Amino acid sequence: MIPEYIKKTLKALSDAGFESFVVGGAVRDTLRGVPVHDYDVTTSALPELSKAAMEKAGFKTIIDSSARFGTVVFLDPENNENKIEITTFRSDCDYTDFRHPEDVMFTSSIEKDAARRDFTVNALYMDAEGNIKDPNGTGETDIKAGIIRAVGDPVTRFQEDALRILRAVRFEAQTGFVIEENTARAMKETAHLLKNISAERIQYELTGIVTAYNGPLAVRHNLEVISQIIPELLIQDGFDQRSRYHDRDLLTHTLDVLDGVPLKEDGKKDRAIAIAALIHDIGKPAVFTVDENGAGHMKKHSIAGVKIAERIAKELKFSNKLAHEVTELVLYHDSFPKPERGAVKQFSAMLGFDLYEKLFVLQRADIAAHSPLGLARMQLLDQIMEVYRQLREENPCMSINELAVSGNDLMALGYPEGPLIGDILKDVLEKVMLEIIPNDKDDILCYVRGEYWL
Numbered sequence: 353m354i355p356e357y358i359k360k361t362l363k364a365l366s367d368a369g370f371e372s373f374v375v376g377g378a379v380r381d382t383l384r385g386v387p388v389h390d391y392d393v394t395t396s397a398l399p400e401l402s403k404a405a406m407e408k409a410g411f412k413t414i415i416d417s418s419a420r421f422g423t424v425v426f427l428d429p430e431n432n433e434n435k436i437e438i439t440t441f442r443s444d445c446d447y448t449d450f451r452h453p454e455d456v457m458f459t460s461s462i463e464k465d466a467a468r469r470d471f472t473v474n475a476l477y478m479d480a481e482g483n484i485k486d487p488n489g490t491g492e493t494d495i496k497a498g499i500i501r502a503v504g505d506p507v508t509r510f511q512e513d514a515l516r517i518l519r520a521v522r523f524e525a526q527t528g529f530v531i532e533e534n535t536a537r538a539m540k541e542t543a544h545l546l547k548n549i550s551a552e553r554i555q556y557e558l559t560g561i562v563t564a565y566n567g568p569l570a571v572r573h574n575l576e577v578i579s580q581i582i583p584e585l586l587i588q589d590g591f592d593q594r595s596r597y598h599d600r601d602l603l604t605h606t607l608d609v610l611d612g613v614p615l616k617e618d619g620k621k622d623r624a625i626a627i628a629a630l631i632h633d634i635g636k637p638a639v640f641t642v643d644e645n646g647a648g649h650m651k652k653h654s655i656a657g658v659k660i661a662e663r664i665a666k667e668l669k670f671s672n673k674l675a676h677e678v679t680e681l682v683l684y685h686d687s688f689p690k691p692e693r694g695a696v697k698q699f700s701a702m703l704g705f706d707l708y709e710k711l712f713v714l715q716r717a718d719i720a721a722h723s724p725l726g727l728a729r730m731q732l733l734d735q736i737m738e739v740y741r742q743l744r745e746e747n748p749c750m751s752i753n754e755l756a757v758s759g760n761d762l763m764a765l766g767y768p769e770g771p772l773i774g775d776i777l778k779d780v781l782e783k784v785m786l787e788i789i790p791n792d793k794d795d796i797l798c799y800v801r802g803e804y805w806l
């Protein structure tokens with residue numbers, strides 16, 4: 353079960369006289385019977401000594417800048433894809449910024465190492481033969497029962513490092529495990545400490561939550577935590593839209609849409625679609641009005657939503673591409689062109705093929721989470737998608753190579769070598785396929801000059 357290069361690692365350390373184990377997600381996922389995505393190794397050897405032992409066995413040190421915290425990273429000489437992270441047993445002390453320990457203390461005690469880990473299911477140790485050590489005592493049974501339980505006193509552990517709160521939600525989303533009662537209560541109590549956590553880490557965990565199969569339930573169960581990041585979600589809970597097109601409250605609708613976003617081959621949802629699903633209706637409560645007949649209206653909620661989406665993208669430091677995709681998906685989630693060639697062509701040109709196909713996925717999930725009356729729109733979406741399919745089929749072998757301009761032509765105009773050239777050619781190809789510009793050198797260069805300023 354354990355790959356050869358990890359067995360070699362454990363042997364290198366034990367030959368040098370140290371204890372060593374696989375720990376963390378790899379043990380958790382092995383016991384759950386799901387694929388392991390990376391192996392963390394822990395050892396009684398101090399960083400310098402594990403370095404010496406590993407290099408003697410032929411491994412290459414690639415990162416030792418974090419040795420102060422006990423972690424050194426190595427490369428398997430037989431396969432460059434295999435990185436091995438080795439961390440010395442340690443006990444953390446004195447957290448002062450709700451995230452980083454002031455200092456770490458190395459220890460030869462596996463019990464102390466287990467006590468500083470976040471959840472019992474993440475604090476199991478496996479040797480080369482697959483034997484398990486469970487110093488906290490409930491790790492193995494918690495995995496069998498599907499329970500996420502903080503190691504030690506949960507409030508203290510979340511006060512030490514608030515990132516653990518979000519990690520718990522992500523583990524619930526990814527494993528379908530249930531967060532143990534005291535741990536869940538402590539998460540609510542300390543959720544406000546998430547303001548101390550960096551945007552990058554929050555973005556990473558939030559992405560992990562929404563792209564996982566159990567994301568919708570994890571968000572519902574941990575709404576107080578998630579609304580520290582996106583406060584507008586809280587009011588969605590129980591929000592009655594008073595519309596014949598809807599038969600469930602706004603949060604249930606939102607989470608059903610997220611649930612309807614399909615998993616890709618890698619078992620995860622597309623990041624932009626999943627984030628957009630979570631916030632597609634985030635603008636609704638702000639524009640909600642009730643008419644004299646008691647019916648709710650939410651005109652221009654997409655535009656109100658985009659403003660909030662832009663703020664979230666900025667706060668969480670989304671990349672430009674992710675921010676663009678999410679805001680466009682929110683803006684157009686409720687927009688449907690006539691199912692005619694010209695209109696569909698225009699939409700395709702505006703969004704680009706990739707993003708338009710993501711919008712289709714979001715719209716399908718959105719429509720499916722409406723009342724039976726609201727479901728009628730699915731026919732329209734199907735018609736639009738059929739027109740789109742025909743449009744794309746018409747130019748089956750059109751490729752960048754067949755364009756009347758090449759990357760060299762663009763560079764001759766002064767555009768710098770690099771990814772921009774590829775982006776421009778992709779854009780030009782779409783415009784040519786959509787017959788917005790003819791496949792003619794002068795026309796294309798004229799378009800490029802106007803669209804991409806040097």
Ligand code: ATP
Nearest residue numbers: 375376377378392468469470471474475513515516
């Ligand atoms: P995955 O890699 O699937 O996200 P993992 O459990 O391996 O899950 P890592 O971030 O790779 O998570 O961390 C490895 C191990 O280090 C964890 O299993 C846990 O024991 C410990 N750990 C990581 N982050 C923390 C933290 N913030 N507080 C305490 N222990 C942590």
Ligand code: MG
Nearest residue numbers: 376377390392
């Ligand atoms: Mg890991």
